[in-house]
Amino acid sequence: MYVVTFYSFKGGTGRSMALVNVAADLLARDRKVLLVDFDLEAPGLDTFPMELDRPVSRGLVEMIADYLDSNSESTPAVQEYVYEARIDGVSNGSLWIMPAGSQDTSYDSRFKCIDWQDFYQDQGGFLFFEDLKIQWKQAFNPDYVLIDSRTGHTDTGGICTRQLPDCVVAMFYPNEQNLRGLAPVVRDIRNEESGPLKKSIDLHFVMGNVPDLDDEDAILSDACSVSKATLHYEELAATIHHFNSLSMLTQRLFLVDRPKSKIAAEYRQLASAIVRRNLEDRDGAISFLNEVISGLRGESEVSGDRPLEVTLQSIRTLHSHDTEVLQGLAKFRRMQHRTEEAFDLFEQVLQLSEQDPESLVGRAEILTNASRKNEALRDLVSFFGLKNVSPFSFELATRLLLTIDKGQVPVMLGSPAIPSLPVDTVLGIVRDLQSTYETCSYGVSLLRDWCVSNSASDRGGEISLDLSICLIGAGRFKEAQDEIDQHGMFGELDLANPFNYAMADWGSSGKASQALFERVIPKIEESVGDTDVNHLQCFSLAYWAIGNTSRALQLRDEAITRFASAPRTIFSAWSYLYRSPKDFRLDLDAMGAMYSTNEGRPAFIRETPDLL
Secondary structure (H helix, E strand, O other): OEEEEEEEOOOOOOHHHHHHHHHHHHHHOOOEEEEEEEOOOOOOHHHOOEEEOOOOOOOHHHHHHHHHHHOOOOOOOHHHHOEEEEEOOOOOOEEEEEOOOOOOOOHHHHHHOOOHHHHHHOOOHHHHHHHHHHHHHHHHOOOEEEEEEOOOOOOOHHHHHHHOOOEEEEEEOOOHHHHHHHHHHHHHHHHOOOOOOOOOOEEEEEEEEEOOOOOOOOHHHHHHHHHHHHHOOOOOOEEEEOOOOHHHHHOOOHHHHOOOOHHHHHHHHHHHHHHHHOOOOHHHHHHHHHHHHOOOOOOOEEOOOEEHHHHHHHHHHHOOOOHHHHHHHHHHHHHOOOHHHHHHHHHHHHHHOOOOHHHHHHHHHHHHHOOOHHHHHHHHHHHHOOOOOOHHHHHHHHHHHHHHOHHHHHHHHOOOOHHHOOHHHHHHHHHHHOOOHHHHHHHHHHHHHHHHHOOOOOOHHHHHHHHHHHHHHOOOHHHHHHHHHHOOOOOOOOOHHHHHHHHHHHHHHOOOOHHHHHOOHHHHHHOOOOOOHHHHHHHHHHHHHOOOHHHHHHHHHHHHHHHHHOOOOEEEOOOOEEEOHHHHHHHHHHHHHHHHHOOOOOOOOOOOHHHO
């Protein structure tokens, strides 16, 4: 249960409207919400468009009065003062409301009869509200309690802003009156961490009822700067703009009636900000983990003033049976190189769901790094038997499989997940398979199998190009030529396809065809200034094939220079493999040796069936 107080020093900020719209958003997320009307002098939450299970006859004021009249130390049962409710147009979640009280002619006298100072000093008022929180939890078990607090500095202000809440939404209009009154309230909230309650309270700052006008003279911008300096916040949780319409008289909810409007998006932003701070909410825990994983928060102080490790341990305790949360924790522990904890978290997930794909891959990665390859392989075999897996996990699992045993790649090729993989993932895996000659044929199989289920892909030309390259790497030169011819691209002045066709022919015949490479040269001449290292390598080989050795050497030397300034794994037209920086440089050196002796052939031309 996460208690959120909506407070404003002055009226007119749209506080109650914001509260009920946030409630609507939380209900849409299927959360359980209890609304509490603590604006006792000007109550009205129950006037918003909602249906109650019975007419309001009792509320918070009556509960306090009954407690004081009873001369009993026990708090009355809360159920009598709380009503089940439903917001018109919202069917998800569960909603209750604890109104201020029955709005009959005697309400004002009942409210004014409460001596708040006596209530707290002599009648156990503090314990009353502590017990009230316990009763909310036991009777309704809400995910969120949203309290609408009265404005100004009052006897009850500390109850709403410090005793009851886990979080305070401080709403203000950016003028001097609002800021002067709000600043000491905010200071007291922050000081509560070292005060009697020893309580850290999350704070969200929201500018409300802001004019939606062009700020030509920077009036609003200047006011925002003053607000930020006065209240000492880093950024606003939301800005809620004024909506100029007579429909506001009916108090209709934007989240329901105008869900696509700008102001509805602003209320959703506020709701999301509240959820992100609530570690009891799985969405909040996941959002927090995503932020720390992305490095958006520092490691020393996060989520208000809570230290990171305290927060992480709290998340693990609160969500010990939530696989997605535990996965996020495990991922972050891996980033911290806390391998044992990450492994333990993956084990915990797999005890809850033995076929969880993310955890199978995560555990397999840790086992692989620990040289426990047989155990890792078992996890990977289980993973590749699953249909619904993320593209990232599939790609990682394939890399692990290649590390453990390249001969096990057929296990991956039989995965039912392959047809649903996006094309970029498939091409990425194919390029991983193009790191050795023994796995190039697996790349061919993967592309062809994927294409059977994805014939309508708009990336046909790119797939065909990678397929022809894989075929050349696998030594299947005539198939590569057929693939290029089949797609009708050889006649175009495209650089890649004519070049690959000429290289496949070189592999098939054992001799570079001057005529075929001459068809590549016009495209090369159009690409003057192209500094891509692989392209320079291709240009160099083409010029050597037509007998222009000096130009070939010049381009090879330029490739060496360019590559030295930014070494990386790169595709090599000499070996038709993706090569490490060291191996790519060896390929460039081998090209130079062939140019100087006019003997030898590219590394991809091996003793293959095409040459027998």
